[in-house]
Amino acid sequence: xxxSALADVAFLGARLIFGGILAFMGVNNLVDAESMIxxxxxxxxxxPRLLVPLSGxxxxxxxxxxxxxxxxxxxxxxxxxxxxxxxxTMHDFWSLxxxxxxxxxxxxxxxxxxAGGALAFLAVANATWPYxxxxxxx
Numbered sequence: 001x002x003x004s005a006l007a008d009v010a011f012l013g014a015r016l017i018f019g020g021i022l023a024f025m026g027v028n029n030l031v032d033a034e035s036m037i038x039x040x041x042x043x044x045x046x047x048p049r050l051l052v053p054l055s056g057x058x059x060x061x062x063x064x065x066x067x068x069x070x071x072x073x074x075x076x077x078x079x080x081x082x083x084x085x086x087x088x089t090m091h092d093f094w095s096l097x098x099x100x101x102x103x104x105x106x107x108x109x110x111x112x113x114x115a116g117g118a119l120a121f122l123a124v125a126n127a128t129w130p131y132x133x134x135x136x137x138x
Contacts, residue, residue: 001124001127001128001129001130002130008130008131009130009131011129011130012130012131012132015066015067015069015121015129015132016067018063018066018114018117018118018121019062019063019064019065019066019067019075020063020067021063022059022062022063022066022079022114023059023060023062023063023064023067024063025059025063026055026056026057026058026059026060026061026063027056027060028056029052029053029055029056029059030053030056030057030060033052033053033056036048036052036055036056037049037052039090040052040090043089043090043092045089045090055082055086058078058079058082059079059082061075061078062075062076062078062079062082062118063075063079065078066079066118066121068132068133068135069129069132069133069134069135070133070135071135071136071137071138072121072122072125072129072132072136073122073125073126073136075121076118076119076121076122076125077118077122079114079115079118080115080118080119080122083111083112083114083115083118084111084112084115086111087107087108087111087112087115090107091104091105091107091108091111092104093105093108
């Protein structure tokens, strides 16, 4: 995919960091599901007992997909949609004040730049990735 071995290794590093952290976040969502459900209820999310495990699963699936290069278009696309939706529905900094607003702004921005990273992986999903399984269909 790239013209130098260093670029291949850097791309692998980017996949490991990006996908690994998101998969880890998904595991944490599932391990701490009850508090995540409580937070989702507090935010007024519909069906939090369904959506919290679904969000954790999406983070795990998308993260592992990017790390391994298995259906990366599906994984990266799912991550981009989830992260943007989560930013807008869960991190409403514009309706808060003070420290709470700053905390939600930080989470909002984290999700938005994560979505940007997911879109970058989506843009190259059809290329052959170095050090990847390169499975594009199940």
